[in-house]
Amino acid sequence: xxxxxxxxxxxxxxxxxxxxxxxxxxxxxxxxxxxxxxxxxxxxxxxxxxxxxxxxxxxxxxxxxxxxxxxxxxxxxxxxxxxxxxxxxxxxxxxxxxxxxxxxxxxxxxxxxxxxxxxxxxxxxxxxxxxxxxxxxxxxxxxxxxxxxxxxxxxxxxxxxxxxxxxxxxxxxxxxxxxxxxxxxxxxxxxxxxxxxxxxxxxxxxxxxxxxxxxxxxxxxxxxxxxxxxxxxxxxxxxxxxxxxxxxxxxx
Numbered sequence: 347x348x349x350x351x352x353x354x355x356x357x358x359x360x361x362x363x364x365x366x367x368x369x370x371x372x373x374x375x376x377x378x379x380x381x382x383x384x385x386x387x388x389x390x391x392x393x394x395x396x397x398x399x400x401x402x403x404x405x406x407x408x409x410x411x412x413x414x415x416x417x418x419x420x421x422x423x424x425x426x427x428x429x430x431x432x433x434x435x436x437x438x439x440x441x442x443x444x445x446x447x448x449x450x451x452x453x454x455x456x457x458x459x460x461x462x463x464x465x466x467x468x469x470x471x472x473x474x475x476x477x478x479x480x481x482x483x484x485x486x487x488x489x490x491x492x493x494x495x496x497x498x499x500x501x502x503x504x505x506x507x508x509x510x511x512x513x514x515x516x517x518x519x520x521x522x523x524x525x526x527x528x529x530x531x532x533x534x535x536x537x538x539x540x541x542x543x544x545x546x547x548x549x550x551x552x553x554x555x556x557x558x559x560x561x562x563x564x565x566x567x568x569x570x571x572x573x574x575x576x577x578x579x580x581x582x583x584x585x586x587x588x589x590x591x592x593x594x595x596x597x598x
Contacts, residue, residue: 347594348470348477348495353502354512355483358533361562362502363480364391364572365583367439376475377439382466383482384446392441393571394434400445401432402462412457419457425465426472442469446482470495484512497594498527500553505532505540510547517551527593529553531586553589556582 349366351359360383367379367388381388381400389398401408411428412419433442444466447459470477479496499520503513513530520528530548535541535555545552559579565572572580 347590348473348479348497349590350479350481350496350499351502352481352499352516353483354504354509357502357504357509358556359483359502360387360391360480361566361572361579362500362531362533362556362583362586363478364388365575365580366587367392367476367478368572368575369580369584369587370476370478371438375438378433378469378473378475378477379439379441380466380469380477380479381441381443382446382462383480386443386445386480388441388480389434389443391572392436392439393573394436394441396434398434398441398443400443401428401465402445402447402458405458408458408461411461414457419460421460423461423464425461425468428465429469440475467495498529498590499525501528501530502533503530503544504534505536505544513548517548529593532556534558554582554586556586 351363353359360381363379364387367377370377379388379392384402386398386400411423411425413423429442433440435441444462447456447462466479470479501513501516503509517528517530528551530544530552532541532544532552532555535544535557541555544555556579559577561577562572562575562579565575
């Protein structure tokens with residue numbers, strides 16, 4: 347099962363990615379969590395003790411793998427040894443922190459980005475674990491079609507205008523790319539009227555709602571991770587896990 351999370355920045359996709367990883371771990375699954383956001387948070391949320399440098403910041407390594415020489419570089423870089431070198435493990439969890447390369451003006455077709463994209467695709471296609479990818483915020487990754495190998499794409503949204511606009515842009519690009527099984531999950535949905543509004547906005551693409559959780563917000567304020575968190579939102583994410591298993595089918 348391969349699941350990607352995306353959405354506008356700040357909607358909570360990293361926290362939900364981390365909690366879904368923990369929900370699968372709790373039931374004995376092996377999980378590969380991939381942080382492909384330019385501002386990675388999964389290591390902190392999953393309480394990985396060692397400092398992890400995102401691969402996107404290893405510019406010399408990326409240039410070497412791209413065989414960069416002036417304006418020329420390879421489109422087929424060697425990446426199959428990188429997971430063993432840079433993945434960290436914890437109690438059935440494997441974490442790869444890719445990050446993403448940001449350039450002024452949006453998209454990047456640079457050699458370094460080519461290496462990261464190839465590595466992400468390799469991880470998704472070769473893994474035998476549950477794969478959960480925290481994608482970068484916004485819609486730019488859809489333009490690069492890096493989510494194509496996923497079994498399901500979850501767009502996290504909130505009942506706020508900016509979040510809704512980004513969600514609609516993502517859904518439009520997903521349709522243009524002919525991506526199947528793209529669904530919307532509402533986060534921090536406070537009451538039935540907000541849920542009804544989201545269901546009207548997204549129709550059959552709306553999967554479920556997650557409510558605010560004071561305990562989770564307190565942990566975030568205090569700088570705590572989520573490894574031992576089992577509060578209200580975790581219970582709701584377990585329901586999300588069940589729904590995904592129904593949609594995709596049980597895999598390990």
